[in-house]
Structure formats: C-alpha cells, structure tokens
Amino acid sequence: MNFHQKDLNAVFSELNTSEKGLSGEEAAKRLDEYGLNELAEKRKKTPLGIFIHQFKDFMILVLIVAAIISGIAGDLTDTIIILIIVVLNAVIGFIQEYRAENAMEALKKMAMIQAHVIRNGKVHDVPSSELVPGDVVQLEAGNSVPADVRLLKVFSLRVDESALTGESVASDKQSSVIEEEDIPLGDRYNMAYKSTLVTNGRALGVVVSTGMKTEIGKIASMLQEDEMSTPLQRRMSSFGKYLSFIILGICLLLFLSGWLIQGQDPMDILMISISLAVAAIPEALPALITITLAQGAGALVKKNALIRKLPAVETLGSVTFICTDKTGTLTMNKMEVVDKVEMGSFSNNGDISSLELAMALNNDVKSGNDGKLLGDPTEIAMVEYFIKNHSIEKYKEIQQSFKRVEEIPFDSDRKMMTTIHEYGGKYLSITKGATEAVVNRLHSEDNNGELVSESDRMAKEGIRVLAYSFRELDQLPENNDSEELETGLQVIGLAGLIDPPREEVKEAVKDCKTAGINVVMITGDHPATATAIAKEIGILSDRKEKVVTGVQLEKMKEEEFEQQVEDIRVYARVSPEQKLTIVKALQNKKHYVSMTGDGVNDAPSLKRADIGIAMGINGTDVSKESSDMILLDDNFATIVKAVSEGRRIYDNIRKFVKYIMTCNSAEILTIVIAPLLGMPIPLLPIHILWINLVTDGVPGLALSGEKAEKDVMHRPPRPTNESFFSRGVGFHIIWAGIFMAVVTLGIQYWAIEFGEKEEPVWRTMVFFVLSIAQLGHIMAIKSEKELLFRQGVFSNFPLFIAVLGTFLLQVAIVYLPFANEIFKTTPLSTEEFLICLAAGSSVFIAVEIEKIIRK
Numbered sequence: 001m002n003f004h005q006k007d008l009n010a011v012f013s014e015l016n017t018s019e020k021g022l023s024g025e026e027a028a029k030r031l032d033e034y035g036l037n038e039l040a041e042k043r044k045k046t047p048l049g050i051f052i053h054q055f056k057d058f059m060i061l062v063l064i065v066a067a068i069i070s071g072i073a074g075d076l077t078d079t080i081i082i083l084i085i086v087v088l089n090a091v092i093g094f095i096q097e098y099r100a101e102n103a104m105e106a107l108k109k110m111a112m113i114q115a116h117v118i119r120n121g122k123v124h125d126v127p128s129s130e131l132v133p134g135d136v137v138q139l140e141a142g143n144s145v146p147a148d149v150r151l152l153k154v155f156s157l158r159v160d161e162s163a164l165t166g167e168s169v170a171s172d173k174q175s176s177v178i179e180e181e182d183i184p185l186g187d188r189y190n191m192a193y194k195s196t197l198v199t200n201g202r203a204l205g206v207v208v209s210t211g212m213k214t215e216i217g218k219i220a221s222m223l224q225e226d227e228m229s230t231p232l233q234r235r236m237s238s239f240g241k242y243l244s245f246i247i248l249g250i251c252l253l254l255f256l257s258g259w260l261i262q263g264q265d266p267m268d269i270l271m272i273s274i275s276l277a278v279a280a281i282p283e284a285l286p287a288l289i290t291i292t293l294a295q296g297a298g299a300l301v302k303k304n305a306l307i308r309k310l311p312a313v314e315t316l317g318s319v320t321f322i323c324t325d326k327t328g329t330l331t332m333n334k335m336e337v338v339d340k341v342e343m344g345s346f347s348n349n350g351d352i353s354s355l356e357l358a359m360a361l362n363n364d365v366k367s368g369n370d371g372k373l374l375g376d377p378t379e380i381a382m383v384e385y386f387i388k389n390h391s392i393e394k395y396k397e398i399q400q401s402f403k404r405v406e407e408i409p410f411d412s413d414r415k416m417m418t419t420i421h422e423y424g425g426k427y428l429s430i431t432k433g434a435t436e437a438v439v440n441r442l443h444s445e446d447n448n449g450e451l452v453s454e455s456d457r458m459a460k461e462g463i464r465v466l467a468y469s470f471r472e473l474d475q476l477p478e479n480n481d482s483e484e485l486e487t488g489l490q491v492i493g494l495a496g497l498i499d500p501p502r503e504e505v506k507e508a509v510k511d512c513k514t515a516g517i518n519v520v521m522i523t524g525d526h527p528a529t530a531t532a533i534a535k536e537i538g539i540l541s542d543r544k545e546k547v548v549t550g551v552q553l554e555k556m557k558e559e560e561f562e563q564q565v566e567d568i569r570v571y572a573r574v575s576p577e578q579k580l581t582i583v584k585a586l587q588n589k590k591h592y593v594s595m596t597g598d599g600v601n602d603a604p605s606l607k608r609a610d611i612g613i614a615m616g617i618n619g620t621d622v623s624k625e626s627s628d629m630i631l632l633d634d635n636f637a638t639i640v641k642a643v644s645e646g647r648r649i650y651d652n653i654r655k656f657v658k659y660i661m662t663c664n665s666a667e668i669l670t671i672v673i674a675p676l677l678g679m680p681i682p683l684l685p686i687h688i689l690w691i692n693l694v695t696d697g698v699p700g701l702a703l704s705g706e707k708a709e710k711d712v713m714h715r716p717p718r719p720t721n722e723s724f725f726s727r728g729v730g731f732h733i734i735w736a737g738i739f740m741a742v743v744t745l746g747i748q749y750w751a752i753e754f755g756e757k758e759e760p761v762w763r764t765m766v767f768f769v770l771s772i773a774q775l776g777h778i779m780a781i782k783s784e785k786e787l788l789f790r791q792g793v794f795s796n797f798p799l800f801i802a803v804l805g806t807f808l809l810q811v812a813i814v815y816l817p818f819a820n821e822i823f824k825t826t827p828l829s830t831e832e833f834l835i836c837l838a839a840g841s842s843v844f845i846a847v848e849i850e851k852i853i854r855k
Helices: 008-015 024-034 047-053 058-072 076-108 215-222 231-261 266-280 284-302 312-318 354-361 377-389 392-401 435-439 448-460 505-514 527-537 550-555 558-567 576-588 600-608 621-626 636-676 685-695 697-705 729-754 759-781 797-815 817-823 830-854
Strands: 114-119 122-127 136-140 148-160 197-209 305-307 321-324 336-342 404-411 416-423 426-433 464-473 490-498 518-522 546-549 568-572 593-597 611-615 629-631
Touching: 008 197, 047 076, 058 076, 136 148, 148 404, 231 266, 231 636, 266 636, 284 305, 284 312, 284 636, 284 697, 305 636, 312 611, 312 636, 321 576, 336 354, 336 377, 354 377, 354 392, 354 426, 354 464, 354 490, 377 392, 377 490, 426 435, 435 448, 435 464, 448 464, 448 490, 490 527, 505 518, 505 527, 505 636, 518 527, 518 576, 527 546, 527 568, 546 550, 546 558, 550 568, 550 576, 558 568, 558 576, 568 576, 576 593, 576 600, 593 600, 593 636, 600 611, 600 621, 611 621, 629 636, 636 685, 636 697, 636 729, 636 759, 685 697, 685 759, 685 797, 685 817, 697 759, 697 797, 729 759, 729 830, 759 797, 759 830, 797 817
Parallel strands: 321 518, 321 593, 518 568, 546 568, 593 611, 611 629
Antiparallel strands: 114 122, 114 136, 136 197, 148 197, 305 629, 336 490, 404 416, 416 426, 426 464, 464 490
C-alpha cells in the first residue's frame, strides 16, 4: 500500500487503529494473523549435509567406483589409498565450508531491539518482533526504526537511511501527505523504514508493515535467489566431466580390446584398466586447488580481505566489472566542508570570520565521554572544520563567549534552524538552512543574485549547500516564534559539504582500468553528487561513458538497457531491485561481475554477483552474510590487491592443470602404447598412485606459492568462456605428454631389448625416469614466459625444497630395501642411474626451448 499518499484519517481507517494505539488483546490477535516482526531465514546446511556435498564431484565419484572394483578384485592396497585420498579431500572442503557457516552465524546474532509502543493508551516497551500493523510507536534519537512506519507527528526528525537507500545525508522527515505515487524510498519523507537509524529529534508513527512485508523484508526475499556458481567451479565441473568421460572411454576400449581381441584374462585386463583410470584421474588436483585457495585466502587476510567462500579467491581474477556502492565504499561516509563563500559579517568577533563563528555556534553537536563528536553528520562537519582551522580550545572558548539562550529547531517545512546567543550586551540570532529558504527571509535583495548563483554552482558540482544568515537583537523576543525571528536577516555566506572520496580510491580506479576492469558506481544518492564524485576519482572520463538515474532505467526496455549497459558508469537514485537488474544485465553480456557495498540495499546484488564484496567496518550484517568476501578496512583499494592475488592464484591453478595433466597423459600413453608395441605394462598401480600423490602432489602444492607474472595487472581479464586449456596449455599437454611417454617407453625398450635387463630393473628404470621427467617439467613451467636461469632456481624456495625432497624420496625407493619390497623396485647401477637422470632431464630442456620458440 502507498501509505505515503494517504492522509492520517485514511491511514487509521485502513489499519483499523487510532492515535491511542491498539489494545493488548487486538495486538495479540494481529500477532497470530501477521506473525512475528522478523525476517525469514533459509534453512541452514547441517554439518552432515556439508560433508556429503563434498562427494558430489564427478571425478570423486569415478574414483570411488574404481576403489570399489579394486576391493572386489582383491587389491586392497589400491582401494585403501584411493579412499584415503577421497576422504582427505572431503575433510579439507568440509572444514573450509563449515568454518564459513559458523563465522557468519555469529554475525546473525543481533541484539533484540525494544520498541516504545502505545497500547491501551499507555506507553509500553516490547520486543520489536512483537509489533503488528496498527501499533503506534514512539521514535527518538538513537532508536533503530523497528518496522515500516507512517509518521503521524514529527519533531525535528532526521533518519539515517544510508543502509537502505545509499544516501550519506540523514533524511529530514515530515508528516504531511506526498502526492506522487512512484517515488524512491529516499524521497518518501513521511515514512520511516525498519532497520534505519533515528539521528535527531522524535516522532510518533503508526506501523504499516512488519516482517517480510517491510522494505527490508522485500530485500531479504530477493536474497532467496540461488547463488551463482563461481568461474572456477564452472571450469572445474566442466573439466572434470569431460576428463572423466574421456578416461572411461579409453579404459573401456582397453578392456574390450584386451579381452575380445587379444584374449587376455578379463580380471587381469580389468585391473589394468582400473590402473589406467587411476593414472589418468588427477586425484591430487581437487585437494591441491582447495589448499591453494585456502593459502590465497590466508594471504588476503593479511591484506585486509576476508574470504568467506574459497572459490571467490580465484573469481577475483576473472572480474570484468566492479559495481560499487558510493557511500562508505568510494567515499568516507562522513561529511566534510569543501567550499565556503563569505558574503557578510557582524562586528566584534575578533580574528574569526563571521561564517566560521556561525558554523561553531549554530549546531546541536555534543561531545561524548571519549571526546568523539556526536550529532548530525552535517553539523559535526561544521564543528570539525572550525576545530581544524583554529583549535578545540578556541571552539570551547567560543561556546562560553557566545552562550546560547534560545533556539528554534530545524524542521522540514521551514528548512531552517535558528540559535540565539548573548552578544556584547545584546543578542545574536544565527539562522542556517537551505538557500531557497534563507533567501526569502533576507532584509535586502542586494545579495540575492550572488547567493543563488554561488549556491547553484556548488550544487552542480554535487556539493550540499547551507546558507548562513544573522540578525542582531537588542532584547530577547517574548515569543520564540520563527515567523518573527527568521525575518529581516542579513546574509553571512555559504558552506558547501560533500562526502569526500577516499584518498586511495583514485589510484585504485586507475589500476582497475589498467587491468581491463570497468568500475561502475551504483548509488541511491542524487545524480549531481554521484557524477561529481565519479569524475573526481576517474570513473567518468570520456563522452561515451553515461550517467543514468533510476527513473530513466525504469523507463528503458530490457533490450535497450542491455545495449547500453556496457557504456554506463554511474547509476544514481536506484532501487535494490534495479541494482539486481544491472548485475544480471552485465552477466547476460557475458561479464564476470563484482558488487561491493555495505548497506542492506546492496545485499541482493551482492548475492547475485559473481563475487559479492561487503564492507567489514561499516557494513551491515545482512550485506556481510550475502557476500563472498569482506573488506576488513572498507578500502576500495584493497580490492585491487585482491584482484592481483586472484589472478596470480588462477595462473598457478592453470600451472597445476598443465603440470598434472601433462604427467597423467604421459602415464596414460605409456600404459596404453607399451602393450601395442609388444612390451609388458611398464608401471604397477602402486607406482601410478605414488607418482600421482607424491611426485605430482608435493611439488604441485609448492607451486601454489609461485609469484605473480610481471604482467599480471597489465592484461585484460580472461574471457568468460576460457577453458583451462586455452592460450597454449592444451597444446603443451599434448606435445609434452607425448615427449615424456616417448622418453619413458624408450628407456623401457632399451632396457629390455639392448640392456637385457630383468623385470625389476627395467621397471625400476621406467618408474625412476617418469618421476625425474615430471620433476624437471615442474621446474620448467613455474613461469610461462621466463627461463629458469632468469627467474632463479630459488625464486620459489618451497618449490625447490619440494622438488629436491621428492627426488631424494625417489632415490630412497630405488635403494632402500624395505622400499624395494613395497614398490617392487631394485637398486640401479651407477650407469643405469645416470642414464635415467639424463633421460628424465631431457623434458626440462625441451620445455625451456618451447619458451624460447614462443618468445
């Protein structure tokens, strides 16, 4: 219902109530009818549900099937090892997700708000959850508004609605009817909304909506939308399915050809096929990626970015559009005097200008126990300006010298506030307010032109303007009447205020543009203010870039909007629904979208975006709950650091895939081609599992610490449809895998045909060569462009230690007797050892040559 359009009698009639409120009995009935004044929550995941979810990955399911078949076939070693891998991966994923759930549960526990409600004609304090439509409530400065309220009586009421509308300036309220129907929440001056904060004055209002029917409830219902899967999740899901189908197809062909064509024993060829599946499936990859993301999350905490959902670490590197709220994100969420024009003065004020003196005197700012200034943000800005230009001691001295004796509080009808002070045996009346209100009360029209033109100049620059005037009185008026006091005024000047941009934001926006990321401001603030800030920090820089208001957006057809959405850089006066529309439109244009924000109104778009970033200091609990990442310092510049980290992590994940898939393809080719060449299967299942877990896993984990490539923030974001195998990775996996398999099979062939080696010897040589080849391969691919000697062997010291440690373990498997029994190996002669070392090292040399050719 549009209660802002109804007069008070119509409101009372609609809600069947009166100014005396409801009876206790009627309130109880309505509570049964409407339910508690609370926001509904989605069902939480149980710990068991979180754990079971970890087993839904297709590759994990294939591994479980392989483990079951191995167990049925009697190979319990393989079964146990495979299941250990699967369970470890599930435990790591469970711990990360469960911690995130618990962390956010703590944020939900908000203190119970008490409401002052009139029932049976008397004021009672009741929990806000028990309010019902028709209840009459009292609002005072410091209260959180407990429900959506139509205001009945207003006494200098101001409400901070920034969490709901995005406006940084508190809204002045009134009780009169508003004629317009479709106006933004921020312009509904006779309404107060649930979860906003009363900063000044008091009021009486009637509850019109509770629970999920409130404006914040409508936002909460939008949060029920399913979350978007992250780019990494989509890539891994696609990669896993395709890989698994290919592997199963190859295994099936191997089984059928061995059984039907070559006449091998079905159980023997089945075990070989399972060995092939185990060799081909990168068991370590899910765990490696999870651990890498966890390490990235740890690194980002040190840079003041708290990751709630691990895949968000990588998603940052994919972002093409950052849609950011203005208030508190790009700006300080604190008013500051940025301009002033002195146009007149009164006498006897010493070395302080009349305008500065008026700023210091005409306000209701108080000092808290901790010395912090309390009051309206605009008035606090005036006092801070005075103290900055003079001193706190001077401010206190002024308060004593010009003692206040009377005041007429601000109200939204007059749009002015007047204070009267003792002044040299007389009295000084100071009036501040909107320019259009003050100009009509001036004694002379001499200054009108300059006053209006200067005010217009500031307004066009997005500056909020307050006009100051004065009047000298011989004696105090008998009646404290605004009509009598606020007339015949003389102008003092204008003060211009703005919620200034953060110092570091301009550089951060520039860095985003260098990295090919578009920054878009989405705010509930006025277009002039939003445009001024956007120009100052570099979001608006050329004629193609557009500014659109919520009203204009409402009139656009979906197709028309999607044609323009990539050129729009500022959205002003938009609703929560429109923020969601903007994010969806960009996603429809195949962009990865990040949304930053701190208010309740940002929550639906935070949740819908590919990555939602909430503010940790000024952010509401609802916005934090809806986000993937929380900025602990509310600093937009932290996002740029996080994007760089995300790109580094994705590059390293690509290197994992490149490394592991090259090694696995070499194992597949070695196992499949050897029988075709008339040679025995070269590797045992335990060899394959060792290579996949230790030779692949340990150095692969250390690869996660690889530093960012030099051009990481000087290249555009990845295309949304880019696979892991783009930009030469797929080609590298094919040729390097073939090369590795040829080297390995070459050693097997030489050892059997020319070296006349026994089975334990040639099998040990094959196992050793393949392991050494893979270690050489990872040292070569640690950088996609730089040769190892240019980077330095120790540039990633953990990787160097991991490779050295794995090499020593491999040597131990060859030469230690107990390891010989487990792995079915035998000690090699010095000649055999050196031959294997040389053959394995050839892969490193080949990959380094590839870099030179590509350059």
